[in-house]
Amino acid sequence: MSLIPISDIVERVRSLSIRRIALQAPEGLKRELPVLAEVLREEGFSVIISGDPCYGACDLALDTLDYADILIHFGHTPLMDHPRVLVEPILQPEQIPLLDSVLPLLTGKKIGLISTAQHANSLPLLAEELIKHGFSPVIAPASPRTPLPGQVLGCTYTAARETQADCLLYLGTGVFHAIGSGIATRLPVISLDPYTGEAGVVETDRPLRRRFAVIEKARSADRFGIIVSQKCGQNRMKLAEELLPIHPNAEIVLLREVTADQLLNLGFPCYVNCACPRLGLDDQIRFPVPVLSPPEFEILCGRREWDDYEIDEIRS
Incomplete structure (x- = not known):
């Protein structure tokens, strides 16, 4: 049984004046897309599938709109309005969890x-x-x-x-x-x-201790690459520009995908992450050098005290 509500999607696109459809989903749902594509083609639509990695509704495959009239993104809730994008969350059936352990x-x-x-x-x-x-x-x-x-x-x-x-x-x-x-x-x-x-x-002390260690490791860095994402829902150029004057040897770096190889090839001894806030917390172990959040960069440069630590967020 497909996790994607195929019949609902077919009924919805029938009511639209479109012919070409692009489909996008995160890794766990990608294998559902060919099934939906086949059904849509039987209905007379032309279909393409985005095969690039997808990490959320912040990561819409807007480039597919060069070849399609509409993009249908599955698995997340919408972050922004776009006249040619449909974002369809995949909700699990309502259930009453067992509370004995809680x-x-x-x-x-x-x-x-x-x-x-x-x-x-x-x-x-x-x-x-x-x-x-x-x-x-x-x-x-x-x-x-x-x-x-x-x-x-x-x-x-x-x-x-x-x-x-x-x-x-x-x-x-x-x-x-x-x-x-x-x-x-x-x-x-x-x-x-x-x-x-x-x-x-849930333990939060250990992750915070790890972040403190990353900040301390970054103290030896003499240059900083401030990463700005080119993805539509992650781009925080304004924040990067505000951080740029904090250190005399900082540069803004535009990236589509933030990978260990890219950071290694660019050669900065430390990076400041103005892309997806999860990168530092989730992926630091993969990166060859420290990747700081904006508040952590402020701590490193003396603009903020450790007691004033904040997790990096995108709130608007």
């Missing part, structure tokens, strides 16, 4: 509920269960960058901060979003896997 780990009564796009629609059910156990759950409203209530992104933790809770409960797989939410809010975070029911306390 309840002993919660601290305080006011619990902020957060999730990714795939599971955000289950947060109201989770809230109902917590109320039965005497807790006061809070789900933050949608924002321009996170259109689902309670939704967090790897680059945006507004929903976590706005709960103003005693503790955060993250519903989802993996812990990256939970770690980011904990660093952004300085609140305790509990993660709950919606499939297995396993829960755990």
Whole structure:
């Protein structure tokens, strides 16, 4: 069974005055695209598939619009309006997670509920269960960058901060979003896997210690490459220009994909990341030299104290 709602997509594009369609999806959904493409061709449409890596709705394959009338992007929620782009999230069916493993780990009564796009629609059910156990759950409203209530992104933790809770409960797989939410809010975070029911306390001290070590390693650098992404939802040129005067030997570097080979070939002993905020936290181990976030660069250059550490985010 396809994760992509094929019949819904076919019905939707039938109502549009288009002939050529481009399809895009992240790695976990790419193999679904040929199935949809075949159905669309049977309906009389011309179809092309974007095969490039895709990391989110910040990474739209807008170059495909040179060959198509519309781009349909699957697996994320929209970050921006574009007259020729449809962004279709893939929502998992609503389910009530088992709470036996969670309840002993919660601290305080006011619990902020957060999730990714795939599971955000289950947060109201989770809230109902917590109320039965005497807790006061809070789900933050949608924002321009996170259109689902309670939704967090790897680059945006507004929903976590706005709960103003005693503790955060993250519903989802993996812990990256939970770690980011904990660093952004300085609140305790509990993660709950919606499939297995396993829960755990999310540790943020160790990631912060690793970031402190990266900053210290960067102190020997005499030149800095300030990375600006060419991707539509990640481009932060204004921020890069604000950071440029902080150090006399800094240069702005435009990149489409930030890879270890590119950083090695460019030759800077340290980089400042004004592309996807996840890069430093997620991929530092892959990079040959330190990659600092903008707040970390400010700490290095004496513009900010370590006690004033902030996780890098794109909030608008």
